[in-house]
Amino acid sequence: MIEANDLTKDYGNVTAVNRVSFSVAEGELFGLLGPNGSGKTTMIRMLTGQVRPTSGSARVMGLDAAKDPIGVRGLVGIIPEQETPPSFLTAEEYLRFVASIRNLDSVDERCDRWFDLLEFGDKKDVLCKDLSRGTRQKLMFAQAFLHEPELALIDEPLINLDPIMQRTVKDFLQEYVRDGGTVFFSTHILEIAEEICDRIGIIHNGRLLHAGRVEDLVGSDRHLEPFFLDLVKGDAGA
Numbered sequence: 069m070i071e072a073n074d075l076t077k078d079y080g081n082v083t084a085v086n087r088v089s090f091s092v093a094e095g096e097l098f099g100l101l102g103p104n105g106s107g108k109t110t111m112i113r114m115l116t117g118q119v120r121p122t123s124g125s126a127r128v129m130g131l132d133a134a135k136d137p138i139g140v141r142g143l144v145g146i147i148p149e150q151e152t153p154p155s156f157l158t159a160e161e162y163l164r165f166v167a168s169i170r171n172l173d174s175v176d177e178r179c180d181r182w183f184d185l186l187e188f189g190d191k192k193d194v195l196c197k198d199l200s201r202g203t204r205q206k207l208m209f210a211q212a213f214l215h216e217p218e219l220a221l222i223d224e225p226l227i228n229l230d231p232i233m234q235r236t237v238k239d240f241l242q243e244y245v246r247d248g249g250t251v252f253f254s255t256h257i258l259e260i261a262e263e264i265c266d267r268i269g270i271i272h273n274g275r276l277l278h279a280g281r282v283e284d285l286v287g288s289d290r291h292l293e294p295f296f297l298d299l300v301k302g303d304a305g306a
């Protein structure tokens with residue numbers, strides 16, 4: 069579903085992502101982990117065609133993300149980092165707006181499914197500017213999955229969600245990949261990755277230091293946190 073080859077992004081003299089290659093297969097839940105400023109958001113933006121790589125390339129669902137960004141965004145579901153939905157629309161109006169752009173049918177059913185799953189139907193007539201941050205994040209989740217995409221790319225999925233809603237979202241993501249969907253998400257919360265990911269990548273200073281299966285770490289009695297800290301601190305000292 070995703071093939072990144074030598075992806076690089078320079079912002080002036082800052083190399084945000086440095087020659088990163090990896091792939092994500094259909095049905096995988098892949099977590100990109102890294103400290104603040106390590107390049108996670110830039111990576112997601114390149115995969116979704118929002119940022120053009122300086123060099124290298126990414127194929128997403130068979131399309132070149134830099135050459136056909138609109139094609140990619142038409143297929144995948146995206147939750148950008150800390151995105152807020154339009155202030156002047158209600159939650160339901162926003163979902164209907166997304167549904168109309170995507171030419172979706174059964175709009176009532178689709179909206180209700182998300183209001184029910186994420187328990188915010190009581191807020192559907194509230195203007196987005198008046199929603200709490202957590203409810204806005206629920207709404208961003210709903211818009212990303214409204215068209216039942218085969219691939220979702222999510223920057224920090226559980227941000228602003230309470231523990232109960234985090235459980236709901238984690239269960240949903242695991243069910244979604246069990247049903248054949250693919251998820252690529254970024255986080256710096258290691259426990260989430262250890263709990264739900266099939267594979268992880270660890271990025272630091274723009275370089276991918278590790279990519280592998282979570283069960284290989286845990287199976288060999290190495291937990292993610294000490295592994296991550298050793299890797300990242302060792303790299304900083306190198």
Ligand SMILES: Nc1ncnc2c1ncn2[C@@H]1O[C@H](COP(=O)(O)OP(=O)(O)OP(=O)(O)O)[C@@H](O)[C@H]1O
Nearest residue numbers: 079082084102103104105106107108109110111256
């Ligand atoms: N538009 C931009 N212009 C200049 N520098 C940028 C831009 N976007 C990101 N950077 C820089 O690129 C590097 C990687 O940033 P990025 O936002 O991708 O990291 P991140 O891992 O998502 O961070 P965080 O976990 O804090 O959200 C940082 O040094 C950042 O300051």
